[in-house]
Amino acid sequence: MKAYFITGTDTDSGKTVVTQAVLQHLADKGLKTLAMKPVASGCDWDGTRWINADATNARRHMTLDCDYGLTNPFAFEPAIAPHIAAQEADVSLSLEDMLQHFERLVALNPDVIVVEGAGGWLLPLSDQLMMPEFVKAINAEVILTVGMKLGCLNHAMLTEQAIFSSSVPITGWITNQPSVEPMARSEQNLDTLKQRMASSHLGSISFDANWQNLALGHLINLPD
Numbered sequence: 001m002k003a004y005f006i007t008g009t010d011t012d013s014g015k016t017v018v019t020q021a022v023l024q025h026l027a028d029k030g031l032k033t034l035a036m037k038p039v040a041s042g043c044d045w046d047g048t049r050w051i052n053a054d055a056t057n058a059r060r061h062m063t064l065d066c067d068y069g070l071t072n073p074f075a076f077e078p079a080i081a082p083h084i085a086a087q088e089a090d091v092s093l094s095l096e097d098m099l100q101h102f103e104r105l106v107a108l109n110p111d112v113i114v115v116e117g118a119g120g121w122l123l124p125l126s127d128q129l130m131m132p133e134f135v136k137a138i139n140a141e142v143i144l145t146v147g148m149k150l151g152c153l154n155h156a157m158l159t160e161q162a163i164f165s166s167s168v169p170i171t172g173w174i175t176n177q178p179s180v181e182p183m184a185r186s187e188q189n190l191d192t193l194k195q196r197m198a199s200s201h202l203g204s205i206s207f208d209a210n211w212q213n214l215a216l217g218h219l220i221n222l223p224d
């Protein structure tokens, strides 16, 4: 069993789009997949529970089925930093609880679990816990989403360095265009990233307002 953790240069960089592409790519390879968005802030009440759009979207592209609560065990209403949302809801996020939820997915026997983070790499979950500790504990490999906008060179290189400092393996990085207008000198910025990043460029995703209904798996290339 393998786990990929999808992080990004920032919130709104395109992690949810990349999570969809990775799930589709793995499905195209015939692999059994499950998705996880362990902690989500920015949720809607569906009459029974808080539901997060990233989790719902990822669930549309996994090949195995599971209860919503296994995909997204921690869901908070306000679209704010998750550790603050958790505090306000009187929920304490612990590594033990998060691992227990992850193990419930493992028990369903997938080939791959694709986990979407929240925000960027260094995400606090409580006064004691940061997201990279969870990523390390589940032995995931990281895929970094680079949102192609001015400032992404610094954010991409800093994030890659921080992932290395956390002693977590990186599969590589995927560029995503999060706005209808491409950034100025997009190609030159991509060339700079290719020159400066230590890990591999795994693919590029363009802007398309209809992305949720598109097949994106062929745009990326993951090692077997």
Ligand SMILES: Nc1ncnc2c1ncn2[C@@H]1O[C@H](COP(=O)(O)OP(=O)(O)OP(=O)(O)O)[C@@H](O)[C@H]1O
Binding pocket: 008, 010, 011, 012, 013, 014, 015, 016, 017, 018, 054, 117, 118, 119, 120, 176, 177, 178, 179, 205, 206, 207, 208, 209, 210, 211
């Ligand atoms: N390639 C794309 N084509 C069209 N829209 C995009 C694309 N990438 C991102 N967007 C839009 O930008 C917004 C942010 O993207 P996304 O939700 O993937 O970010 P994120 O990194 O997952 O953020 P979060 O930290 O909230 O999980 C979304 O509204 C999405 O529709």
Ligand SMILES: C[C@H](N)[C@H](N)CCCCCC(=O)O
Binding pocket: 011, 012, 040, 041, 042, 078, 079, 080, 081, 082, 118, 119, 120, 122, 123
């Ligand atoms: C609400 C938002 N869309 C994300 N789900 C959470 C982003 C948290 C960012 C925390 C931070 O680094 O400041």
Ligand SMILES: [Mg+2]
Binding pocket: 015, 016, 054, 116
């Ligand atoms: Mg997202």
